[in-house]
Amino acid sequence: MPVDTTGLFLSAIGTVAGVVSAYFAYVAVRHQLSRRRHRPVPAPPAPGSAPYDVFVSYGREDADWVRAFAARLGEKGLNVAYDEIVSRPGGIRVHTVETAIREAAHGLLVFSPDSMNSGWVRQEYAALMQPSIESGRLFIPVVVGDVELPEFAATRYFADFRGMGGASGRDGAYERRVDEIARALRDHGRS
Incomplete structure (x- = not known):
């Protein structure tokens, strides 16, 4: 065939x-x-280009302290975001907070016993720390209670507010510390 x-x-x-x-x-x-x-890795936002200069993460029990602290930063010309500021009626918390963290130029986390035990704050910590490591956004640990900082946060100089009586402190240490943070947030990336 x-x-x-x-x-x-x-x-x-x-x-x-x-x-x-x-x-x-x-x-x-x-x-x-x-x-x-x-x-x-995306570059950090240029100074003045982000809607917020800093996002502040904290535990529920520290809300009064954070409101006063954020107000003092605001008086120094910084646009401060935290959950109460960015939340709107009917909004979905995870989306509004996630957007605010992403759009903030820098991050700050208030470390206290309450925040260290909060699953929500742990998520915000991860969301703040990653761009700090990958793109150079400033991450400032603010210590207000007796806590041991997590390993990545411990690699940063922290602002120690332990034992300070808040804005009414007589020795001016609170104001000096707030001034240091405001200066660091404004000056980061300008070299």
Whole structure:
């Protein structure tokens, strides 16, 4: 029986074309996956370009302290965000806080026994620390209670407010500390 060589030849070409096509599809998929894994780290927002100068994370029991502290930073010309400021009736807390953290130029976390035991604050800590490590955003640990800082936070100089009576402190240490933080937030990245 004679063999149809034309059919065999076309079948072989079809097989090769299929293999080549599959190879190029494989390369394209690998390239896309590689790009996702190795995304460039975004640059920190330029001074004055972010809607907020700083996002403040804290535990519920520290809310009164944070309100007074944020007000003092605001008096120094900083646009301060924290959950109570960015929340709107009907909004979804996780989305509004996440957006505020992402849009803030820098991050600050108030470390106290309450905040150290809060799952919500741990999530905010991760969201604040990652851009600090990856893109140079300033992260300032603010210590208001007797706590041991987590390892990554402990690599930063912290602002120690332990034992200070708040804005009414007679020795002016509270105001000096707030001034130091405000200066650090304004000057970070300007060199």
